[in-house]
Amino acid sequence: MKVVAFQRSVQGTGASRRLRNSGKTPGIIYGSKDAAVAIELDHNALFHALRKEAFHSSILDLEIDGKAQKVLLRDYQMHPFRPLVLHIDFQRVSASEKIHMRVPLHFINADTAAAVKLQGAVISHIVTELEVSCLPADLPEFLEVDLGAIEVGHGIHAKDIALPKGVSLVLHVGQENPVLANARIPLVKSADTEAAPAATAAAPAAEAPKDKA
The missing domain is CATH 2.40.240.10 (Ribosomal Protein L25; Chain P)
Known part of the structure; x- marks a missing residue:
């Protein structure tokens, strides 16, 4: 630009x-x-x-x-x-000196993930950018985070994503390996599922019809 x-x-x-x-x-x-x-x-x-x-x-x-x-x-x-x-x-910037830069994350394939389509999970984006180190010529405009294989109760970490050639996570990000996104079943849905059997058990049994004298 x-x-x-x-x-x-x-x-x-x-x-x-x-x-x-x-x-x-x-x-x-x-x-x-x-x-x-x-x-x-x-x-x-x-x-x-x-x-x-x-x-x-x-x-x-x-x-x-x-x-x-x-x-x-x-x-x-x-x-x-x-x-x-x-x-x-x-x-x-110098073409021969590495730079540290925060790069935005683009999350892809969330709609096709089995956790979403089959289990009704909701995916939360925990981190929206990562700090990387590279030469100016290798600086990516963004990094893709593939959510297609995400599982319920699990997350995608910084070290799970594929980095372009010449690009690496800065030291502290690599050590911390933060969660970028996770998949969870909504609490409201879980509560509704648990409440249904309880409501059925608590319902009074229908009275048997009485014989006429």
């Missing part, structure tokens, strides 16, 4: 306020051996870009005054109640 920015020479709270009033968003780009650079971006274009999943987990082509460089979105601040991007941070 391409992002267009311009170098910002004036900084400070007052300058940033004037910038926002003119439809721009202040930001910064840092990292690598180069000095940090203050930048400004068109607010509306940036606001719509932030609504795209790929903008948060992809290598971006940031063009500053006609010169492009590879960056990652690292942070941004939103106004507490207005649809306004207050500030944004980008980090430069």
Whole structure:
């Protein structure tokens, strides 16, 4: 994805306020051996870009005054109640240095899982993104979590998913091996099933008809 920015020479709270009033968003780009650079971006274009999943987990082509460089979105601040991007941070990336990045999870085949179709289980998504390590060229836009074989009472863990070539879980994620999704029978359904036999047993027996004198 391409992002267009311009170098910002004036900084400070007052300058940033004037910038926002003119439809721009202040930001910064840092990292690598180069000095940090203050930048400004068109607010509306940036606001719509932030609504795209790929903008948060992809290598971006940031063009500053006609010169492009590879960056990652690292942070941004939103106004507490207005649809306004207050500030944004980008980090430069090197093609030869590994990066750590949180990548979104896409859950597939939940509708065809036997636990759902035959047993009426409900699948809960416990984790929606994972932190991975890889070279910038190997960074996936998302990771797929196949739920087709999930069983009732069991979950899919981080180490259960297939990672693309060159991509690995960061150390602490691999050690913790968190549950990404699980399958459970709804409690209401279980309670209804248990209550039915009890109601049948408690029902009074019908009285036998009395003979007429």
